[in-house]
Amino acid sequence: MRWSVSKAKQFQRCQRQWYYKEIVGRHSAPAGSIRREVYLLGLLKSISQWRGDIVDNVLTRAFLTWHKYQVRLDPEKIIFNARRLFDEQLAVAREHHLHKPGLTPSKWENFVVFRCMEYDKSIPQDELDAAWQEIEKAIRNLFEMRSVAEAMQGANTLVAQRSLQFQHSGMNVMAKPDLVVFSEERPPVIIDWKVHAFGVQEAWLQLGIYALALSRAKPHKDFPQDCCSWAPTDVKLLEVQLLKQDLREYQLSNTDVTRLENHITTTAHEMLSAVGSVKPKHEDLIPEDFTVTRYPSTCEHCSYKRVCWEGEA
Numbered sequence: 001m002r003w004s005v006s007k008a009k010q011f012q013r014c015q016r017q018w019y020y021k022e023i024v025g026r027h028s029a030p031a032g033s034i035r036r037e038v039y040l041l042g043l044l045k046s047i048s049q050w051r052g053d054i055v056d057n058v059l060t061r062a063f064l065t066w067h068k069y070q071v072r073l074d075p076e077k078i079i080f081n082a083r084r085l086f087d088e089q090l091a092v093a094r095e096h097h098l099h100k101p102g103l104t105p106s107k108w109e110n111f112v113v114f115r116c117m118e119y120d121k122s123i124p125q126d127e128l129d130a131a132w133q134e135i136e137k138a139i140r141n142l143f144e145m146r147s148v149a150e151a152m153q154g155a156n157t158l159v160a161q162r163s164l165q166f167q168h169s170g171m172n173v174m175a176k177p178d179l180v181v182f183s184e185e186r187p188p189v190i191i192d193w194k195v196h197a198f199g200v201q202e203a204w205l206q207l208g209i210y211a212l213a214l215s216r217a218k219p220h221k222d223f224p225q226d227c228c229s230w231a232p233t234d235v236k237l238l239e240v241q242l243l244k245q246d247l248r249e250y251q252l253s254n255t256d257v258t259r260l261e262n263h264i265t266t267t268a269h270e271m272l273s274a275v276g277s278v279k280p281k282h283e284d285l286i287p288e289d290f291t292v293t294r295y296p297s298t299c300e301h302c303s304y305k306r307v308c309w310e311g312e313a
């Protein structure tokens, strides 16, 4: 079973939402089945999630191009690329292809489906305007933060948005840092940029898991040879709050590492206990095996409310 900071958070927020996402939804399920319906609902995004994805996408491409070809990074060009992506994906989102027969999102270059289209049949213009303004501001702010550029100086390998996995407490722990900077002279630096506000504790937890993953995961083929000889306490962690132009730096202590391991163990135990020792595909489980959130606002922003409220899964 897969564990990540966001999956553990989702489980704590609403066990049933986690159940729909992790247990019920299946891409390969037959058309019209509840598993396929739940899989499709799991593809829905809020406008604010989409805004963050666009920033991730254009920054990742820009940094990799900069590193590979040593070209100057031009924020205006990145903003231009972001606007093009914004317009192309918005056009796709307006068509709302979610219920197209045989839909395979990975075959689409710009596939996006919005929760508001599924449930309200419209996309609020004020949210779109705010999303674009924040994308532009996030990109401009990043290029005014000298400390981020300094962290990348001397990089001999730059790795962006790559999945890192290791085993802990019976779980496959997954992490995907925005950027890992490897240099010959110093330990790796992990940079994570955020468009939305994160609490210090939450960001520390996420970056800390990234550091654990970097030191324990099987390295990808293009990682430097000595990439994973560093301890998690060696790795420098930078959280970049793009809208606030704020940079937080973390470095783990041995006590922090133990706290992080304990967090994985505790939350993993809760997830595994909720599932129990049932058949491999958990077919015996029913929604009522999983408690629901106590907060109505969580339901308001939940992609699964149709099946949850109608009791179809």
Ligand code: SF4
Pocket (backbone or CB within 6 Å): 014, 015, 016, 017, 292, 293, 298, 299, 300, 302, 303, 304, 305, 308, 309
């Ligand atoms: S609709 Fe509410 S209770 Fe149901 S899965 Fe979503 S968040 Fe949980």
